[in-house]
Every structure is written in C-alpha cells, then in structure tokens.
Amino acid sequence: MSNQSLQSASAVPQFEIIEVDQKRVACDGGGGALGHPRVWLHLGEENQIACTYCSRLYVMRGHTPVETTE
Numbered sequence: 001m002s003n004q005s006l007q008s009a010s011a012v013p014q015f016e017i018i019e020v021d022q023k024r025v026a027c028d029g030g031g032g033a034l035g036h037p038r039v040w041l042h043l044g045e046e047n048q049i050a051c052t053y054c055s056r057l058y059v060m061r062g063h064t065p066v067e068t069t070e
Contacts, residue, residue, distance in 0.1 A: 015055040017065060025058050027051040 018025075023043045029035030029051070036053040043049050047060035059065050 015050070015057055017057045017059060019061045020058050021061055023060070025049075027054065027056055027058070029054040029056075 020043070025041050025043070026038050027036075027041060028038040039051065039053065041049045041051060041058060043058060043060055046066055047063040048057060048065055050057045057065055
C-alpha cells in the first residue's frame with residue numbers, strides 16, 4: 001500500500017457520526033441481531049457522546065464533533 005493510500009485511509013472516520021435532536025439517545029448498534037444490547041446515552045456539555053459498544057458518535061445537530069482525550 002502506498003504512503004498516499006495510508007494517509008487517505010487514516011483521514012476516513014473509523015466510526016459512524018449520527019446527528020440527533022435530543023440530549024438522550026438509544027443505541028443498539030444497528031443491524032438487528034448483529035447489533036448490541038440497547039444502551040441509553042446522554043450527550044453532555046460537549047453535545048456529543050460515543051457508544052462504548054460500537055463507537056458510533058452521536059452529535060447534537062448544529063454542533064461540530066470535538067475530538068476528546070479519554
């Protein structure tokens with residue numbers, strides 16, 4: 001794989017970003033039986049939250065995702 005291909009691949013998010021209109025969201029991973037148990041997530045002061053099962057990032061509509069250092 002060329003160096004340019006590696007740079008392009010790293011620029012692609014490794015998770016799905018979903019815009020939402022509410023501070024409380026449910027995530028089940030999608031995909032029916034291939035998902036995960038439903039969890040309820042609360043968008044905090046940063047107006048975003050990542051699911052600990054599938055890494056989907058839920059972001060309040062109108063806000064830009066912020067990289068967190070956890």
